[in-house]
Structures are given as structure tokens and as C-alpha cells.
Amino acid sequence: MIPHAATVxxxxxxxLRLFACFAAGLALALAPFAADAQARKPSxxxxxxxxxxxxxxxxxxxxxxxxDPHGVDVPEWLLQISYDQWRDVRxxxxxxxxxxxxSSFEVQFFHAGLFYDRTVKVHEVDAQGVRDVxxxxxxxxxxxxxxxxxxxxxxxxxxxxxxxxxxxxxxxDEVIVFLxxxxxxxxxxxxxxGLSARGVAVDTALPSGEEFPFFKEFWLVRPAPTAxxxxxxxxxxxxxxxxxxxxxxxxxxxxxxxxxxxLFLRKKVGKLGIAPLTSMFYSGENNPSRNEDYRPEVHDxxxxxxxxxxxxxxxxxxxxxxxxxxxxxxxxxxxxxxLIQRDRDYEHYQDLETRxxxxxxxWIEPKGDWGPGAVELVQIPTQADxxxxxxxxxxxxxxxxxxxxxxxxxxxxxxxxxPVLPPAGRVIATRRDRGTFEDGWRFVVDxxxxxxxxxxxxxxxxxxxxxxxxxxxxxxxxxNPVNGQWRLIFQVRPQGGNSVEMRAFLRHGEEAxxxxxxxxxxx
Numbered sequence: 374m375i376p377h378a379a380t381v382x383x384x385x386x387x388x389l390r391l392f393a394c395f396a397a398g399l400a401l402a403l404a405p406f407a408a409d410a411q412a413r414k415p416s417x418x419x420x421x422x423x424x425x426x427x428x429x430x431x432x433x434x435x436x437x438x439x440x441d442p443h444g445v446d447v448p449e450w451l452l453q454i455s456y457d458q459w460r461d462v463r464x465x466x467x468x469x470x471x472x473x474x475x476s477s478f479e480v481q482f483f484h485a486g487l488f489y490d491r492t493v494k495v496h497e498v499d500a501q502g503v504r505d506v507x508x509x510x511x512x513x514x515x516x517x518x519x520x521x522x523x524x525x526x527x528x529x530x531x532x533x534x535x536x537x538x539x540x541x542x543x544x545x546d547e548v549i550v551f552l553x554x555x556x557x558x559x560x561x562x563x564x565x566x567g568l569s570a571r572g573v574a575v576d577t578a579l580p581s582g583e584e585f586p587f588f589k590e591f592w593l594v595r596p597a598p599t600a601x602x603x604x605x606x607x608x609x610x611x612x613x614x615x616x617x618x619x620x621x622x623x624x625x626x627x628x629x630x631x632x633x634x635x636l637f638l639r640k641k642v643g644k645l646g647i648a649p650l651t652s653m654f655y656s657g658e659n660n661p662s663r664n665e666d667y668r669p670e671v672h673d674x675x676x677x678x679x680x681x682x683x684x685x686x687x688x689x690x691x692x693x694x695x696x697x698x699x700x701x702x703x704x705x706x707x708x709x710x711x712l713i714q715r716d717r718d719y720e721h722y723q724d725l726e727t728r729x730x731x732x733x734x735x736w737i738e739p740k741g742d743w744g745p746g747a748v749e750l751v752q753i754p755t756q757a758d759x760x761x762x763x764x765x766x767x768x769x770x771x772x773x774x775x776x777x778x779x780x781x782x783x784x785x786x787x788x789x790x791x792p793v794l795p796p797a798g799r800v801i802a803t804r805r806d807r808g809t810f811e812d813g814w815r816f817v818v819d820x821x822x823x824x825x826x827x828x829x830x831x832x833x834x835x836x837x838x839x840x841x842x843x844x845x846x847x848x849x850x851x852x853n854p855v856n857g858q859w860r861l862i863f864q865v866r867p868q869g870g871n872s873v874e875m876r877a878f879l880r881h882g883e884e885a886x887x888x889x890x891x892x893x894x895x896x
Contacts, residue, residue: 422498422592427606428617428635428778430590434608435615435637435776442491442589446529451486454520459487461516468512469536470497475598478537479545483552484513485531491587492529498606499595506593533591535603537624548624554587555609556651559787560733562626567652567673567732568712570785572609572618573636574646574766578699578751581643586611588618601625613640627788628733636779645773646749646766647781648737650712652691655758658721659803660692664756670721671758673714673732677750677765678794678888680709686795686888690803691763694752700893701747701768709794710748711736712765715801717790733787736794737767740782746770798822798879798887801858805894810846813866814894819858820879820887826857828881835880836861843873843894850879861890870896 462484466472470480485492495506508529515521532552536545539562549559555572575584586609594604602623609616619633632648655671656662662671672691679687681704689700691712713734722729746769753762773779801821808815828834830852838848838861848863859879867873873894879887 421500421502422496422594422606424606424617424619424633424635427592427608427619430608431615431617431635432637432776432778434610435639439610439612439639441612444490446492446525447485447490448523448525451520451524452490454486454518456487458518459484461518462486463514463516465512465514470506470593471595474595476596477545477598477600478535478596478603480533480535480593482508482512482533483531485528489531489553491589492531493533493588494590495530495533496590496592497595498592503592533593535605535622535624537603539624539626539628546624548628549622549630551588551591551605551607554585557620559622559628559630559785561624561628561787561789563731563789564733564787565728565731567714567729568735569651569761570630570735571649571651572607572616572634573614574644574649574764575611575613576643577646577649577749577764577766578697578753579643584611584613584642586614586616609636613642614638614645627786627791630785630787631782632785633782634780636773638773638775638777638779640775641772644749644768645779646764647743647769648783648785649764649766650735650737651761652712652763653755653758653761654691654752654763655693655755657690657692657716659690659805668723670716671724671729673729673761674712674734674763675716676713676800677748678709678711678713678736679704679748680707680795682706682708684708686797687891688800688888689750689891690800692752693762694754695895696754698752698893698895700750700752702750703745703747705745706742707739707746707748707767709736709738710765710767712763713794715790715799731789733789736786736788736791738784738786739767740784743767743781744769792823795888797885798825798859800888800890803890803892808846808864810864810866813846813864814873815862815864816875816892818861818877818890819853820861821856821858822887825859825879825886828852828859830854832881834859834886836863836877837880837885838863838875838877840865841874842869842871843867843875865894867894867896872896 464481496503510524534547534550537548539546551557556569558566558569577583588607589610590608592606596603605620607618616636621631623629652674657670677689714732717730719730749768751764755762798820802819804817806815834850836848836850843865846864850861875892877890
């Protein structure tokens with residue numbers, strides 16, 4: 374059995390609401406999404422293929438035994454090549470789908486091999502119908518490799534990427550990639566690739582082991598000449614479930630992806646994670662590297678942001694734990710959650726190659742009511758920054774029965790920063806040390822925001838701190854004269870060798886001014 378520390382964090386019904394500040398901020402928070410919904414409506418045309426068509430395929434597939442495609446389409450020798458050999462195989466841009474068509478979108482493809490042991494079927498959809506997009510080795514430049522003649526002529530692609538001009542009109546930038554299992558990644562105008570999304574997560578962090586469903590078939594709808602969005606359908610498969618997916622991709626300063634999914638279970642599963650996000654956190658100001666590293670911080674995301682149906686915003690800083698940790702945030706009808714890269718200061722990373730300050734955040738906004746459940750956060754110990762060791766997703770309650778369709782729709786926003794997420798004060802740094810009390814911990818939490826910066830230093834703000842599994846020893850709130858931020862400093866002492874669960878926010882009189890900071894300190 375894998376050792377882990379699990380905590381369940383309920384949304385506090387007694388939590389003071391964000392009265393005037395959040396009431397106004399809430400309208401601001403929702404306004405951009407409403408505007409996006411109006412501005413990003415798909416072009417109207419009669420579909421030759423739609424969500425119901427792929428849904429029927431998924432349901433039919435679920436009623437048949439699972440067939441593992443490993444070793445069927447990709448020769449074993451191709452899985453033994455080195456990373457450098459695989460990277461040396463490049464798709465020829467002149468072979469791009471829709472390159473010679475009147476479209477702002479193009480699609481390029483990935484070659485199978487190495488880690489990518491399955492291929493995907495790809496179809497093009499337009500007003501005339503559906504046709505296959507065939508694989509051909511001549512579509513690729515094999516570089517220094519000498520094995521091109523051994524590649525099967527009908528092997529199939531490992532995945533694809535979509536290009537669209539988001540920086541200049543004369544160049545089509547890479548905006549979203551579907552490659553490996555059910556993984557996909559997107560970027561906005563000023564971003565570098567960072568965290569990944571998945572179609573679904575199955576049995577994550579369970580002792581029985583995780584199951585990784587995979588997209589096996591895609592339908593790419595050819596955009597109209599003036600279209601600013603692209604529609605993609607996908608068929609998902611795994612030993613215990615199948616799924617139908619519809620993606621509408623809106624590239625731009627912020628790249629938005631609308632997702633519609635329908636899952637069918639072949640068999641019961643232990644966990645079913647909806648809208649999963651996967652990221653990397655190796656070190657940060659709250660969790661310095663345990664190894665020598667010239668970089669002050671190393672992470673693709675530094676926190677989990679939550680917005681529940683009671684209008685409470687919660688920030689949970691990420692960390693690289695010493696043992697597997699699983700935290701659940703119970704709520705009904707979530708209004709949003711995401712893995713966020715809040716720290717955008719290059720000086721905090723000092724990495725010229727990876728430029729982690731440019732990694733996108735991803736915000737999940739459910740469409741409709743998702744009912745009861747929990748946002749789960751899984752953090753896995755890692756000794757290197759090459760591992761994605763953070764996962765977050767929605768766990769619906771109750772779990773569906775086999776062959777009972779489970780539908781979810783949501784909007785994903787891949788963005789750099791947004792002042793209305795949350796609309797009021799936000800946590801911008803968490804630090805800790807052993808403090809001045811025996812067996813204690815001292816936490817220093819910095820809050821920032823325009824509404825906070827304008828408050829005079831003599832304003833009396835209260836830090837509302839709640840502690841579970843420990844004793845609150847002291848606290849104080851001061852304004853930072855250097856940058857106008859406000860700092861909450863408090864010390865706690867664990868009790869009985871337990872983890873200490875803490876929540877804190879800043880209040881002025883009866884008005885809450887900030888999101889809620891949430892943290893667990895292991896013994």
C-alpha cells in the first residue's frame with residue numbers, strides 16, 4: 374500500500390462572506406466569461422459529424438471487450454529508439470492539413486515511437502462528409518535516422534498539433550497539442566507550454582494503481598475561411614471505460630477550450646476524475662529545494678485556486694511533499710477551479726531555458742450544475758523537475774453505474790494572469806520556518822491587491838486564522854512599506870504528532886478583503 378496523508382476540507386458554512394468587495398468583484402469575475410461566450414460562438418454550418426455520432430460510437434465500444442492496441446500498430450523496434458532519434462523525426466510543414474486551403478488553421482502530426490506506443494485514427498470533416506487523413510512516411514523528415522524505409526506505410530500518427538496566427542498575421546503559431554494517452558496542452562499568445570490537461574483520470578493515487586485512458590480516434594472539423602475557432606471530436610478508450618469528447622478551440626491572448634464529454638463505464642472504477650490537470654512543482658518559497666539548485670523556484674504551477682457556490686475563493690499553495698498527499702475540497706456545484714502559475718517574476722526562477730514565469734495557468738469553469746462532489750489535489754514526492762507530480766480534478770458524487778452515461782461540460786481558459794480570479798485580495802507568497810516557540814511553525818503569508826494597497830498603514834486589519842490539529846500561538850497583520858502588500862504572520866504548534874490544517878484570510882471590520890489561504894503542515 375502507498376503511504377499517504379489524506380485530508381478532507383469542507384467549504385466552511387460559517388466563513389464570513391466577501392460582502393461589498395466580493396459582491397462587486399463577483400460581477401467582474403463573471404463578466405469576462407460572459408463576454409467570451411458571446412465573442413466565441415462557433416461558426417454556423419450544417420455538421421457532417423457531431424457529438425451524438427461519436428457518443429454512439431463510445432457507447433457501442435463500451436459494450437464490447439477492451440482491446441489493447443499496444444504492440445499492434447507500432448513495431449517494437451520503433452519503441453526502442455532514443456529520445457534524440459525520436460526528436461529528429463519532424464513533420465514537414467508543407468504537408469500540413471489545410472496548408473493549401475483557405476483557412477487560418479493548420480494541423481501537423483507526430484510520429485509514433487519511443488514513449489508513444491499507440492497510434493490514433495484521424496479524420497477530416499467538412500460539408501461534403503468525413504474522410505480519413507492517411508499516414509505516410511513521406512510526410513516526415515527523419516533527419517539523421519536511417520530507419521525511414523522500415524516504417525510501416527499505414528502505421529498511423531501518434532497525435533497532432535493545431536496552428537493558428539496568435540502573435541502575427543504572417544505566422545501560424547502552435548496553440549494546442551494532443552499527444553499521448555488522453556493528454557493535451559494549450560498556450561495563449563505569450564505563453565510557453567507548461568501544465569497538461571487530460572480527458573479523464575481513473576484511480577489516481579489509489580494503491581491499486583492508476584489506469585490511463587487514451588484517445589484512439591479524432592475527427593477534425595475543417596474551419597470556415599473566416600473562422601476563429603476549430604472543432605475537434607475524440608473517442609476515448611480504456612479497460613474500464615469509453616468516452617465521447619467535443620473540443621472547441623479559440624486561440625488568442627488567452628486560449629479557450631470548450632469541452633463536452635460523455636463517459637460510459639464498462640466496469641466500476643474507484644475514482645473518476647473529471648477535467649483533470651497535471652503539473653509540476655519541485656520547489657518554491659514555501660518549499661525550498663532539498664537538493665542544491667541555482668534556481669530559487671522550480672514549478673509550472675504554484676497553487677490550486679477554488680471558487681465554490683457560496684462565493685468563497687480559496688488558495689492552496691502547492692508543494693513537493695515528503696510523502697504522497699491527497700487533499701479533498703468538498704463542495705456542491707463548483708463554480709471554478711484550476712492550477713495556477715501566479716508568480717510571474719523571472720527573478721524568482723532564473724531559468725533562461727524553461728522560462729517558467731511564462732507557463733500558463735488553467736481555469737476550469739463548469740457549465741451547468743455538477744452537483745455534489747470534491748475537487749481533489751494529489752501531490753507526489755519528486756527528486757527531479759522532469760516529473761509531473763501534481764494532479765487536480767473533480768470527483769462527482771455518486772459514481773455512475775456501468776453503462777450509465779455521465780455528462781460534463783466546461784470551459785478551460787489557458788491564461789497568464791487575470792485580476793478578477795479572484796476579484797479581491799490574493800495570496801502572492803507563503804513562507805515558513807520553525808519560529809520562536811518550541812516545536813512550533815511560523816507562517817508568513819503575503820496578500821496583494823489594489824483594494825489592499827490603497828489602505829493606509831494605520832488601518833487595523835484582522836487575520837482570521839483557524840487551526841485544526843494544532844494550537845494557534847500568536848498572530849499579527851502589518852502593511853509592507855516596501856510594496857504596499859499586507860503580511861499575516863502567525864505561529865502554530867502541532868498537537869499529538871498530527872498534521873496541522875490551517876485556513877486564513879484578512880478582514881476589515883465585518884468585511885472580508887481576501888481569498889482564503891489554505892495549507893496543511895505535515896508533522
